[in-house]
Amino acid sequence: MSSLPESGPLQAATSTAVLEARNVYRFRSVDKQQVPIVRDVSLRVDAGEFVSIMGPSGSGKSTLLHLLAGLEPPTSGDVFLQGERMGGADEERLALLRRSKIGFIFQFFHLLPDLTVFENITLPLRILGKNPKKHSDRVRATMDLLSIGALGDRKPVALSGGEMQRDSIARALAAEPPLLLCDEPTGNLSSKHGEEVIALLSKVRKQLGTAILLVTHNPRDAAAADRVLFLHDGAMRAETALTGGPFDVADVFRRLQALGI
Numbered sequence: 001m002s003s004l005p006e007s008g009p010l011q012a013a014t015s016t017a018v019l020e021a022r023n024v025y026r027f028r029s030v031d032k033q034q035v036p037i038v039r040d041v042s043l044r045v046d047a048g049e050f051v052s053i054m055g056p057s058g059s060g061k062s063t064l065l066h067l068l069a070g071l072e073p074p075t076s077g078d079v080f081l082q083g084e085r086m087g088g089a090d091e092e093r094l095a096l097l098r099r100s101k102i103g104f105i106f107q108f109f110h111l112l113p114d115l116t117v118f119e120n121i122t123l124p125l126r127i128l129g130k131n132p133k134k135h136s137d138r139v140r141a142t143m144d145l146l147s148i149g150a151l152g153d154r155k156p157v158a159l160s161g162g163e164m165q166r167d168s169i170a171r172a173l174a175a176e177p178p179l180l181l182c183d184e185p186t187g188n189l190s191s192k193h194g195e196e197v198i199a200l201l202s203k204v205r206k207q208l209g210t211a212i213l214l215v216t217h218n219p220r221d222a223a224a225a226d227r228v229l230f231l232h233d234g235a236m237r238a239e240t241a242l243t244g245g246p247f248d249v250a251d252v253f254r255r256l257q258a259l260g261i
């Protein structure tokens, strides 16, 4: 395992940061020009923290999540996962970091249609070379937490959108990662199912201590977090701390309006 230097600019700020980005940029080639898609983003998510990211379509939210997940490298800047600098890891180490430390949840679920719910959920364990049977008690407990305990033998085609998303949350939690990265997890759901999914993410954070980074267009979803970060044209424009009280959604709305996004 690669380790951090004792001191110096690449040392993680504190041991409680599960994710940290420092001065991250990502350029892409558009019409033969190098265009900045993510610009000088620094952020930190502590263990067990719930943080939302809001921003208009095209502001770079998904690109940023990809960089944070080590799915593509930043053009410059550093990303640390539990203190380990991802830019310093070789491909094999990076794959292991991603699989063991990060759970992903997407707008379109990405469930494998030929596998049952239980097989989908335990797939990350198989990929990590673990025997799902040895972990089946914990997996069943996670399925119960997400109210899909009775659906294990079904195929995804026989599930509602909300059930599919709960299946994908259980899959994201299979390897017991300290961090969930969620890209618009309610974007393809009815508002009722979307609210259920956000309530379940809060429950997962509370009961399992999993840190959550949630990208969303929905201020109501964003307000379930401890903090909201606002991204505009690839740059962090502002941050709002929330209280968990009834005025949080209005606060998020006000902040969006004040920023013109």
Ligand SMILES: Nc1ncnc2c1ncn2[C@@H]1O[C@H](COP(=O)(O)OP(=O)(O)OP(=O)(O)O)[C@@H](O)[C@H]1O
Binding pocket: 028, 029, 030, 037, 055, 056, 057, 058, 059, 060, 061, 062, 063, 064
């Ligand atoms: N592979 C690519 N090549 C060139 N430009 C890209 C590529 N992928 C994304 N972009 C551009 O980067 C910008 C940010 O895209 P990104 O998907 O990160 O935005 P987003 O905030 O997630 O948007 P949405 O809310 O619609 O999901 C957009 O202008 C997009 O067109």
Ligand SMILES: [Mg+2]
Binding pocket: 061, 062, 063, 183
């Ligand atoms: Mg996106």
